[in-house]
Amino acid sequence: MTQMTVLEALGAAMAHEMARDSDVVILGEDVGTAGGIFRTTQGLQQRFGPDRVIDTPLDEKGIAAHAVGMALYGLRPIAEIQFSGFIHDAFEQLMFGATKYRWMTGGQYSVPMVIRAPSFGGINGGFWHSQSPEAYYCHGGGMKIVVPSTPQDAYGLLLAAIRDPDPTLVLEPVPLYRTLRGEVNDDGEAIGIGEAAIVRPGNDLTALSYGPMCHDVLAVAEQMAENPGYDIEVIDLRSLMPFDVDAITASVQRTGRLVVVHEAPLSLGFGAELAATVQERAFGYLHCPIGRVAAPDLPYGFSGGDEYYRPNKARIAAAIRRAMEFDF
Amino acid sequence: MVNGTSTPSAPTAFLGQPRPVVAPLLERAADLAIAQVLDADGVPNGNLAEPDLSQAQLRTMYETMALVRVIDEKGWQLQRSGRLEFWIPSRGQEAAHVASALAMDAADWIFLADREPGAMLLRGASLQSLFAQFFGRADEPLKGRRLPLLLGDRALNIIPCMTQVGAYLPHAAGAAWAAKLKGDKTRFIVYFGDGATSRGEFHSAMNFAGIHRPPIVFFCQNNGWAVSTPTDRQTAADSFAEKGDAYKVRNLRVDGNDPLAVFAATKEALACTDEQGATLIEAVTYRLGFHTSSDNPDLYRQPEEVAAWERWDPLPRMRKYLQACGYWDERAEAQMQQRCEDEVREAVTAAEAMAPSEPAAMFDDVFAEPTWQLREQRERLLAELETELETELETGA
Known part of the structure; x- marks a missing residue:
């Protein structure tokens, strides 16, 4: 066990896999000499050389597309997109290239690549830098998506993504990169894609989230636990595609209440999929409508405006209270 | 009309301003x-x-060029008679792809576009397997998941294209880069095609x-045209080759209807x-033919232009060269034509008789292992098919 920040855990996962498997390469803007603008890949080029940690031209589409080709040939590329706000230039390459080769070749070819995208807000970077783009990439088949929110999960999920035989998008929690430090078991153990974590067991309501928001949800749950009947179960989804339907369903069937929290816009956000799925499987167990706490359907924040744009603790608490006090 | 070749007598009905006729660049x-x-x-x-x-x-x-021509004419007929959904003609472009593919070794990788069936033939694909792909049959290398002519087969080191024109260029380059990094x-x-050079991925x-x-x-x-868009609306550059200059990529132009020049350049x-x-x-x-079976070049292209290019048709050109070398004569030509037509006819019959994919097979190969969502959706389809079958049995429909 080692104390690590989220950033250090991501770097440790990449170093571990690069040492274990010579087919793993990293490519992206500023990932080599500079070690990435967040320093996630710090020291890796020195250790593994410029042919395995490759500084590319400023071209997200080109980075994603060349990684597709590398993966078709048998490498396991990790493509870094500098900010998730820049990822959409690669959208077609990811959603109609990387994710379609296996299907369109009848299973003859696969694209075992990872796309790392520093995501989410709270850094006052505006929509150019801070995005929560998961819904776009969940749609249409072929992409796996993981969202770590702790150093251990960052380590274990990135390992899983690198080892996965299909394209996997890792949405990394920028606001937690350096602020969150924790014990990491860095012995090469991956976390299964599609497995949620119950971060706080409870009996009265299920609060579901992923990414940095999990910490706000947990804090609210702890605060509200002082009130009788407010024993809230907090689940960190960790994987969005596929998501852990069994864990969610079992939890809601027990608690009878669900609130979903994410910082992507509300309309057609991932919460809509979660709400629809849960009502299909646990309709008879529900004591109240499923609540959603999300960002408004707006460009992400503005200078100094993230605190009004992102769901905050007050909004999360209000949604939980509405669910608990709901009366048919 | 044979495979979309405009005849000079065909009435033209332009839907916009007619494009000026451009004389074949090969004349200069x-x-x-x-x-x-x-x-x-x-x-x-x-x-x-x-x-x-x-x-x-x-x-x-x-012979490969000639066989491609016969395949193309057969495919066109099948599409026009409603037996194939779609067709992408290769007429006029046989030399460009056959001669360049012939210059590659069997271990080399080929990333195809959509007018190069000859590359598959040169690597040993059977005619039946090609027509099985055109008919979308289950038992062809790509399991019938692609439009006709979007060919490939891993066993032949041939990768089918993303149909978004040019979007796959960095995939080929990335694979080549990977081979270099691995020391292979x-x-x-x-x-x-020419239109692909306008896409970001080309750059x-x-x-x-x-x-x-x-x-x-x-x-x-x-081939002069991207659907209805001619070269001068695709680029102001003097050539497509020179686009390599700014990137320090070696580049050249070659007569694409001259198989010997294409072979040498490759x-x-x-x-x-x-x-x-x-x-x-x-x-x-x-492109002597239509862009695809859904196109009609009479709406944008002058018959005189096509007629001028017929003079540069790569097939008679190569045949005359072979004859002058003493490698070919009328008898060899007649025998080959007969053989090609017989083999293609047999392949069509055999491929058409093959089974289409089972509907539930569409759920295969999305991921290495299907997600729970895909497993559930597949089960729902199977139940739906079962109900349909029961209804058919009950009603005798």
Whole structure:
């Protein structure tokens, strides 16, 4: 066990896999000499050389597309997109290239690549830098998506993504990169894609989230636990595609209440999929409508405006209270 | 009308301003630095030396081109009679892809566009397997998941294209780069059209290739038209080849209807992959047929232009060259035509009789292991099919 920040855990996962498997390469803007603008890949080029940690031209589409080709040939590329706000230039390459080769070749070819995208807000970077783009990439088949929110999960999920035989998008929690430090078991153990974590067991309501928001949800749950009947179960989804339907369903069937929290816009956000799925499987167990706490359907924040744009603790608490006090 | 060839008597009904007729660039090949071995009549014109090819290789080249023509005519008929959903004609472009694919070794990787069935034939694909792909049959290498002519087969080192024109160029370049990083000697060729040079991915691929020098031939088949868009509306540049200059990617123009020139240019490009990495070849050719079976070039293209290009048709050109070499005669031609037509007819019959995919097979190969969502959706489809079957049995429908 080692104390690590989220950033250090991501770097440790990449170093571990690069040492274990010579087919793993990293490519992206500023990932080599500079070690990435967040320093996630710090020291890796020195250790593994410029042919395995490759500084590319400023071209997200080109980075994603060349990684597709590398993966078709048998490498396991990790493509870094500098900010998730820049990822959409690669959208077609990811959603109609990387994710379609296996299907369109009848299973003859696969694209075992990872796309790392520093995501989410709270850094006052505006929509150019801070995005929560998961819904776009969940749609249409072929992409796996993981969202770590702790150093251990960052380590274990990135390992899983690198080892996965299909394209996997890792949405990394920028606001937690350096602020969150924790014990990491860095012995090469991956976390299964599609497995949620119950971060706080409870009996009265299920609060579901992923990414940095999990910490706000947990804090609210702890605060509200002082009130009788407010024993809230907090689940960190960790994987969005596929998501852990069994864990969610079992939890809601027990608690009878669900609130979903994410910082992507509300309309057609991932919460809509979660709400629809849960009502299909646990309709008879529900004591109240499923609540959603999300960002408004707006460009992400503005200078100094993230605190009004992102769901905050007050909004999360209000949604939980509405669910608990709901009366048919 | 044979396979979309406009006849001079065909009435034109332009839907917009008619495009001016452009004379074949091949008429000015020397002035335009378009490498050429043969003149329009198949006589070596001293522009570029004849490549060193055996009689057997030359015959393979010609016979493959001729077979592609027969396949194309058959496919067109099948589409027009409603037996094939769609067709992408290759008429006029046989030399460009057959001669370049012939220059590759069997271990080299080919990334196809959509008018190169000859590459599959040269690698040993059977005619039946090609027609099985055109008919979308289950038991073809790609399991019937692609439009007709979007061919490929891993066993042949041939990768089918993303249909978004040119979007796959960096995939080919990335694969070539990976081979170089792994220290393999595999070389690559990727086919695309003139329109693809306007896509961002073309520029991404050129830019990365200039820096990292992957062992690849970027083979642009400039057939004059991207659907209805002619060259002068696609680019203001003097050629498509020169787009490589800014990226320091070696580039050249070659007569794409001259199989000997195409073969020589491709061989030379492959010979310098170690030193130069990539080469961008612009093969100047012409789409004698429709863009696809959904197109009608009479709405945008003048019949005189097509007629002028018929004079540069690669098939008679190559045949005349072979005859002058003493490798071919009328009898060989008649026998080959008969053989091609017989084999194609048999392949059509056999492929058409093959089973289509089971509906639930569409759930296979999305991921290595299906997600729970896909498993559930597949179960729902199977239940739906069962209900349909029961209803049919009950009603006798």
